[in-house]
Amino acid sequence: VAVDVSSKTGHxxxxxxxxxxxxxxxxxxxxxxxxxxxxxxLSTGWAVFSYLIAGMMAYGAIGWLISRATHLAxxxxxxxxxxxxxxxxxxIHRYGRAEAxxxxxxxxxxxxxxxxxxxxxx
Amino acid sequence: xxxxxxxxxxxxxxxxxCHLFSGxxxxxxxxxxxxxxxxFTIGSFAFTKPMLVALLCTVGVIAFFWAAFxxxxxxxxxVQNIGELAILAVRDQILRPSLxxxxxxxxxxxxxxxxxxxxxxxMELIPFFQFPTMSRIGFVWPMVAxxxxxxxxxxFRHQGAWGYFRNMIxxxxxxxxxxxxxxxxxxxxxxxQPFTLGVRLFANMFAGHLLLLIFTLATWYLxxxxxxxxxxxxxxxxxxxxxxxELLVDLLQAFIFTTLTAxxxxxxxxxxx
Numbered sequence: 001v002a003v004d005v006s007s008k009t010g011h012x013x014x015x016x017x018x019x020x021x022x023x024x025x026x027x028x029x030x031x032x033x034x035x036x037x038x039x040x041x042l043s044t045g046w047a048v049f050s051y052l053i054a055g056m057m058a059y060g061a062i063g064w065l066i067s068r069a070t071h072l073a074x075x076x077x078x079x080x081x082x083x084x085x086x087x088x089x090x091x092i093h094r095y096g097r098a099e100a101x102x103x104x105x106x107x108x109x110x111x112x113x114x115x116x117x118x119x120x121x122x
Numbered sequence: 123x124x125x126x127x128x129x130x131x132x133x134x135x136x137x138x139x140c141h142l143f144s145g146x147x148x149x150x151x152x153x154x155x156x157x158x159x160x161x162f163t164i165g166s167f168a169f170t171k172p173m174l175v176a177l178l179c180t181v182g183v184i185a186f187f188w189a190a191f192x193x194x195x196x197x198x199x200x201v202q203n204i205g206e207l208a209i210l211a212v213r214d215q216i217l218r219p220s221l222x223x224x225x226x227x228x229x230x231x232x233x234x235x236x237x238x239x240x241x242x243x244x245m246e247l248i249p250f251f252q253f254p255t256m257s258r259i260g261f262v263w264p265m266v267a268x269x270x271x272x273x274x275x276x277x278f279r280h281q282g283a284w285g286y287f288r289n290m291i292x293x294x295x296x297x298x299x300x301x302x303x304x305x306x307x308x309x310x311x312x313x314x315q316p317f318t319l320g321v322r323l324f325a326n327m328f329a330g331h332l333l334l335l336i337f338t339l340a341t342w343y344l345x346x347x348x349x350x351x352x353x354x355x356x357x358x359x360x361x362x363x364x365x366x367x368e369l370l371v372d373l374l375q376a377f378i379f380t381t382l383t384a385x386x387x388x389x390x391x392x393x394x395x
Contacts, residue, residue: 035219042378043220043385050318054310062305086302 048091055087056080140343142350148343151335156257156328176255179241183234212236216377220384221391228387231272235265236380239323243372246331247365254327254372259320266320269383277390286390319382326375330368337361 063079066072140146160168190205198206212233217225239256246254255261277286290307291300337360344354 035215039216039219039381039385042381046315046318046382050310050314051306054314055306057313058305058309061309083306087306090303090306 044095048095051087051091052084055083055085055090057083059083059086141346142344142348143346149339151332151339155335156331172253172255172258172261175245175251175253176242176261178251179238179245179255183237183241187233187237208237209233212380216380216384220381220388224391225384225387228384232380232384235269235383236376239265239379240373240376243327243376244369246327246334246372247368254331256323256375257327257331259324262320262324265379266316269319269386270316273383273386273390276387280391319379323375323379326371330364330371333364334361334368337364 059082060076060080063075063077063082066079067075140149158170158172160170161174162169186201187205190201194202209229213226213229216236217229217232221228242255242261245251246257274286280286281289287307290311291303295303337357341354341357341361344350344357346354
């Protein structure tokens, strides 16, 4: 996946290196926070979208293959729903928690997480 | 003026004499407006207008940067000023936000990519060209292929083939979850992600060209000394609006494609987890 939400947002927010996380240090001196947030938002948004589609696709395909073998047509939609569920769980685990962490580490003025307007308060 | 210009973009069904109440109906634009008669053929290879536009854009971009930086001065003058502005814009708005200072060696690639896409997109608004090359998906897939090959190559070189794929899934995940996630990751990485990268650009340019055609053809079709004239004026206003909108979309799509390329490179250079 394109970028690590938690460490970079943490960087942006307070300049602290959150322990236990991969921190590249390449953004700490970056003056262009708005640009950084924009790239982050863009890649995260498309990554989440891709995960949701990919989950349905992968498990839909598996379900379809099994349904062909067993002649149980119901397995195709069941596979798609299962895939969607797995994707959703993963997205929440991966990105939802990262956002919560990032929000927790910063005394945000108005809690506008990935919002571009955030770039104006520097 | 725009109406007449854009009309020429739809030679297939321009319906020159077609007006309201003349009984021939609105010549709706469609897929046929994206197919061009070959300009010339070499064996089975047919050279068409989109190819010409793409070639001219390539030559134009090369010529511009050549003129700007063939003999660079410490204190930039003339074209070099604009060239530096262009390069700095890509560096500060696209490259640095994703890759940081370490990524500066990828600047030539990203600048070329951005301006190639941008100029090709702009061609939908420029008279006589008036066709966005990227609305033919055949022009998009090779670029996606180039980006993906670079993406994979850098990932393999910096993380190793196995480590690269291993790093896609966050560490500390139980092995049974890993097994569940592998199909999702494979589908995302090899199908959905390249598909969205290419189709996003293609679909935006395709829809933009179609929108411009619809309203310009409608302006021409409705223009007459009847009540239709009122609608023609409205349609002409829409042409101006869509024209300005497309100016934004052209820039935005080039920006998004390049930004996503930069974030892909960033994720290949180091594990994102």
